[in-house]
Amino acid sequence: MTDQNSLSLQQEIARDLQVSASFDVWQEIERRVAFLSDQLLSTRRRSLVLGISGGVDSMTAGRLCQLAVERVRDAGREATFFAMRLPYGAQADEKDAQLALEFIQPDRVLTVDVQPASDAALNAVLASGMAFRDALQQDFLHGNMKARQRMIAQYAVAGAYDGLVVGTDHAAEAVSGFFTKFGDGAADVVPLTGLTKRRVRAMSQALGAPPALIHKAPTADLETLNPGRPDEEALGVTYDDIDDLLEGKPVGEAAFEVIVHRYGLTEHKRQLPTAPDVRTL
Numbered sequence: 001m002t003d004q005n006s007l008s009l010q011q012e013i014a015r016d017l018q019v020s021a022s023f024d025v026w027q028e029i030e031r032r033v034a035f036l037s038d039q040l041l042s043t044r045r046r047s048l049v050l051g052i053s054g055g056v057d058s059m060t061a062g063r064l065c066q067l068a069v070e071r072v073r074d075a076g077r078e079a080t081f082f083a084m085r086l087p088y089g090a091q092a093d094e095k096d097a098q099l100a101l102e103f104i105q106p107d108r109v110l111t112v113d114v115q116p117a118s119d120a121a122l123n124a125v126l127a128s129g130m131a132f133r134d135a136l137q138q139d140f141l142h143g144n145m146k147a148r149q150r151m152i153a154q155y156a157v158a159g160a161y162d163g164l165v166v167g168t169d170h171a172a173e174a175v176s177g178f179f180t181k182f183g184d185g186a187a188d189v190v191p192l193t194g195l196t197k198r199r200v201r202a203m204s205q206a207l208g209a210p211p212a213l214i215h216k217a218p219t220a221d222l223e224t225l226n227p228g229r230p231d232e233e234a235l236g237v238t239y240d241d242i243d244d245l246l247e248g249k250p251v252g253e254a255a256f257e258v259i260v261h262r263y264g265l266t267e268h269k270r271q272l273p274t275a276p277d278v279r280t281l
């Protein structure tokens with residue numbers, strides 16, 4: 001690919017994922033708090049629901065949620081933020097999740113262990129007689145089941161309290177489709193849209209989050225056989241490379257190829273389900 005083609009592809013991806021050319025941390029915080037409070041008002045829903053893992057994305061989005069419900073209450077309307085702990089059994093970095101909650105100061109904390117449901121779902125699927133390729137594949141797909149059980153728990157709470165489920169997807173995950181389709185990818189509102197990972201970190205720093213969590217290595221932490229596996233190891237590129245590509249900065253050829261390849265393979269994850277054009281069937 002010529003340099004000119006690479007550059008225009010880089011610009012097209014940034015446009016598609018709504019990454020802005022400039023970034024003002026306080027303006028972004030204000031815009032996104034306003035977005036969440038406007039969504040509560042315009043949909044006439046009265047709560048926000050979000051899983052808090054101990055990672056920087058949910059810590060940042062969680063604080064934005066709490067600020068948004070407080071703003072709605074100041075305007076005289078009812079609004080509650082439900083922060084959900086959704087461990088799979090005992091979570092190794094539970095202390096980080098508790099630290100994130102201390103920083104967020106959510107109205108309510110609800111804890112649901114997704115292990116029994118995730119394991120029951122796996123065992124029921126195995127009982128059908130289907131077979132996974134090997135133990136690694138089974139563990140990987142069981143990981144996606146855990147993410148989908150989290151989605152089920154959050155939608156149950158949103159249903160019970162007239163809520164909106166908040167997702168933490170942002171441009172640095174969207175570009176590589178690094179989320180579980182209909183798992184953590186399923187949400188009603190996605191306030192971090194268009195942000196790179198370093199911009200999420202900058203926002204959480206401005207909000208006063210604990211530095212250890214801001215700079216913690218990102219992990220999906222879904223695989224039992226490979227607990228806490230760093231995202232960057234799974235992806236084969238660094239978030240700095242991803243962010244540079246999205247922010248229009250120079251990126252090494254190898255990283256550029258990996259990201260663009262993943263971007264193409266995962267287009268279906270950024271769209272609604274593929275449907276036929278029934279007028280031309």
Ligand SMILES: Nc1ncnc2c1ncn2[C@@H]1O[C@H](COP(=O)(O)OP(=O)(O)OC[C@H]2O[C@@H]([n+]3cccc(C(=O)O)c3)[C@H](O)[C@@H]2O)[C@@H](O)[C@H]1O
Pocket residue numbers: 144147173177178179180181182183184219220221222231234268274
């Ligand atoms: N071309 C196509 N058109 C339409 N649909 C297509 C498709 N190709 C696959 N599919 C469907 O998509 C499915 C694969 O997608 P999916 O089920 O999501 O599975 P997949 O993308 O294979 O795995 C999810 C990845 O996201 C990572 N993740 C998950 C959750 C959280 C985080 C995090 O950062 O915290 C990361 C996880 O570690 C894993 O690497 C296929 O089984 C198939 O049903």
Ligand SMILES: Nc1ncnc2c1ncn2[C@@H]1O[C@H](COP(=O)(O)OP(=O)(O)OP(=O)(O)O)[C@@H](O)[C@H]1O
Pocket residue numbers: 050051052053054055056057058059084085086087088091150168173184217218219220221
């Ligand atoms: N153990 C968990 N408890 C509660 N929610 C979780 C848990 N694991 C994942 N989630 C939810 O799934 C989302 C996607 O996970 P992801 O790993 O991308 O974000 P994160 O953990 O907040 O940050 P990072 O990407 O830096 O690890 C989280 O933001 C959170 O809302």
Ligand SMILES: [Mg+2]
Pocket residue numbers: 053055218219220221
């Ligand atoms: Mg994480």
